[in-house]
Amino acid sequence: MQYLASELKWYDNSLESALALYRRGLPPLVTLPTLAFLFGVSPSLVASIVAAPEAHYRHFTIPKATGEPRSISTPRVVLKTIQRWIHDWILPHANLHRDAHAFRKSRSIFSNAQSHVGQVNLLAVDLADFFGSVRFEQVAAIYEDLGFPWVVAAQLASLSTLGGSLPQGAPTSPALANAVFHDIDVMLAEFANGRTASYSRYADDLAFSSTYHRFSVSDVDAVSGIVGVGGFRLNPRKTQIVGGGYRHQVAGLSVASHPQPPRWKRRRWRAMFHQASVDPSSFQNEAAKLAGVASFVNQYRPDLAESYMEIAIRASRTP
Structure with missing residues (x-):
């Protein structure tokens, strides 16, 4: 019984x-x-x-x-x-x-960079072995x-x-890493608020920006201590402290006036699409690459992306 x-x-x-x-x-x-x-x-x-x-x-x-x-x-x-x-x-x-932008619907590398547009000071750090930690x-x-x-x-x-x-x-690793890092995100957001700064994270890229607070090595040490609570560590080779007068990039995007790829990359793409428009047959095997770039450009310049996509389609249809 x-x-x-x-x-x-x-x-x-x-x-x-x-x-x-x-x-x-x-x-x-x-x-x-x-x-x-x-x-x-x-x-x-x-x-x-x-x-x-x-x-x-x-x-x-x-x-x-x-x-x-x-x-x-x-x-x-x-x-x-x-x-x-x-x-x-x-x-x-x-x-x-709310400040985690990677691996989520309706969020992107562009939404991640948006809160840092026009800020004077930037601290960008990278997590070492994010998934493995x-x-x-x-x-x-x-x-x-x-x-x-x-x-x-x-x-x-x-x-x-x-x-x-x-x-x-x-397939499960990105979402799980985001979920596990939630409590660390909370502490990092509080750290940023205490310095009148904005915080965002795109996967293993962490960014802090402020108009008033000038970041220093002590801030890097503080961030290192916070992520260490969860068993994570920073990659010292990818730490950047940038002040006014310098180009600011967040997760590979320029944030001077609005989120977009850096100028050198935009110029390279412009030259590539110009060549493809002049001689589409030489880009027939790279049509998928052209379409991928056009889709990325669509996230910040839909007007330009439309013309890029037309060039990609012409290249794919060239006999």
Whole structure:
């Protein structure tokens, strides 16, 4: 009877948890079999992935802008399908800070730069190994905070991490990194407010700007201490303190009058599209690149982007 009573209590608790999740618009995941059912795979397969996720990734490297190798770990088909499901149905409910602009609908690198336009002083810092600094326990805590039982939260974290951190290449990693960094964003926004400054973050790029406060090394040390609370660290090679009279860039965009790429890049694109308009056949194999640039330009100069896109289309149709 005691065993039966404990079983009934477990079912009652599970049902209560499932209903609470459902009312919040979340899938009612309270057991691993439920998890597998909603994913459309067998419980044994999910259990095997949870137990040994490393067997379900492939690894390769790509060069960074600096030429250094960047390690990429992409999930194989089944795990990628599961992660996309998590990304689409669970992670949109995670709490994100208003000043986080990357990996979000209706936000962009341009919205990230907007609050720094016209400011006199700028502090720009970069996080080292952003995804790799996010720990398994932090990911599990995100799922638990959403309302999932700890056992399920830990299983979801196992499906989202590799070697105890977020893999570069998983569909879930960007949103989870944003969610884990939320509390740090709060502290960094408070740091900025205390210096009459604006704050924004685009992935691992952090920017602070102010008309009145002149940033110094002590501010960098303060930011380093704040991000260190969450287990993150700054990349000292990418720290910039810029005062008045100098060109300001935030996450690669100029913020002098309005967010836009720096002048050298705009000139390079203008020359490229001019050549493509004169001799479209020579750009036939680069039509996709032209279209990509045109789409980017559309975010700050729709009028120019329209003419660029016409050139890209002509290049793609050249026999």
